[in-house]
Amino acid sequence: MNSLTILRYPDPRLHTVAKPVAAVDARIKELAQQMLETMYEASGIGLAATQIDVHERLIVIDVSENRDQPLVLINPEIVWSSPEKRLGEEGCLSVPGIYDGVERAIGIRMQAMDLEGKLQTHEAEGMLAVCIQHEMDHLMGKVFVEYLSPLKRNRIKTKLVKQKKDEERDGDR
């Protein structure tokens, strides 16, 4: 498989703010396919271009049970969020092995272009709404651990930095 490398927290490139996709052309279609492949390979339910070091407003999502309902969202904008929020457990492919609670709007309405360059409106709740908000944060350079307390965030940072060092040392042997 041709999976792309996913940046891992605390990589500073995860805090880059993405620019709009200028045109839905062959390059974007290819990129979306590669992102879907990478997301499925990593068993994630979503992936933002930011996570593969491409800083354009492109996300892919599949929250279906059978992993057969891919969603490609180009230049997505949340046009409405419910004032009601819910605390849910989140994880992130860029923060492997870490799960913690984040408050998100229960329902959202979003506009985004599809792979045909057509503007679509999506209404979402449940896991899809959570995932969309999580991915939109990535495009703004925000990782979910930034909602946690500085104490928790620093513990996570230390753990992941140590993990990376251990991996690099193991790779040398």
Ligand code: GNR
């Ligand atoms: O695979 C993922 N699972 C997940 C679970 C709860 C809340 C959000 C997510 S998104 C995450 C994939 C990912 O990191 N996308 O950026």
Ligand code: NI
């Ligand atoms: Ni993520």
